[in-house]
Amino acid sequence: MSQNARNQLRIVGGEYRRRVxxxxxSEGLRPTPDRVxxxxxxxxxxxxxxxxxxxxxxxxxxxxxxxxxxxxQRVVMVEKAKPVHAAxxxxxxxxxxxxxxxxxxxxxxxxxxSQDTFDVVLLDPPFASDLLGKVxxxxxxxxxxxxxxxxxxxxxxxxxxxxxxxxxxxxxxxxGLLRHLVAPT
Numbered sequence: 704m705s706q707n708a709r710n711q712l713r714i715v716g717g718e719y720r721r722r723v724x725x726x727x728x729s730e731g732l733r734p735t736p737d738r739v740x741x742x743x744x745x746x747x748x749x750x751x752x753x754x755x756x757x758x759x760x761x762x763x764x765x766x767x768x769x770x771x772x773x774x775x776q777r778v779v780m781v782e783k784a785k786p787v788h789a790a791x792x793x794x795x796x797x798x799x800x801x802x803x804x805x806x807x808x809x810x811x812x813x814x815x816x817s818q819d820t821f822d823v824v825l826l827d828p829p830f831a832s833d834l835l836g837k838v839x840x841x842x843x844x845x846x847x848x849x850x851x852x853x854x855x856x857x858x859x860x861x862x863x864x865x866x867x868x869x870x871x872x873x874x875x876x877x878x879g880l881l882r883h884l885v886a887p888t
Contacts, residue, residue: 711724711725712763714768716749717771719771725794740766746880747851749773755777755821755847756821756822757778758780759824759825759828759838761780770823777802778800778803778804781810781813791805810838811837815841822850823850826839828856839854850882851880851882853878856877864883865881866884867879867880868881
């Protein structure tokens, strides 16, 4: 596969469908495959009108740009790596996606200071990390009522307090849709 083809992705649905976005080489950066993104947005429903979305480990931007393409009201994309964040800025401009807010920050540090709540949260942290479990532990404070959380991981962490409502596997990637279980009052 050529360097050029490896560093691009195609939006699979919505307003930006078939648009091609480019992203830089970065260790651990692996965009969610087309087929998995199609499955995710079949689970969520193709129209995200009025939804507030968070793409916490934005990377290539595949998930956040797909959410924006499907009419999400607001999409916050958080990315720590400077060159990867710069590519997100360029791709936002190419698409003219005004509903996207880009944040250059560490995901956990950003969550610690944010007061925002979201209807859909997209989590695809670096594979060789324990970040998914750490984020799931603090994420409930940022969830709107009925919020759904999509995760990609090499292996599921402890999911105490979470219900896995849909799941699949593609190669080495486990992916699923979670809902936080609210403690009875």
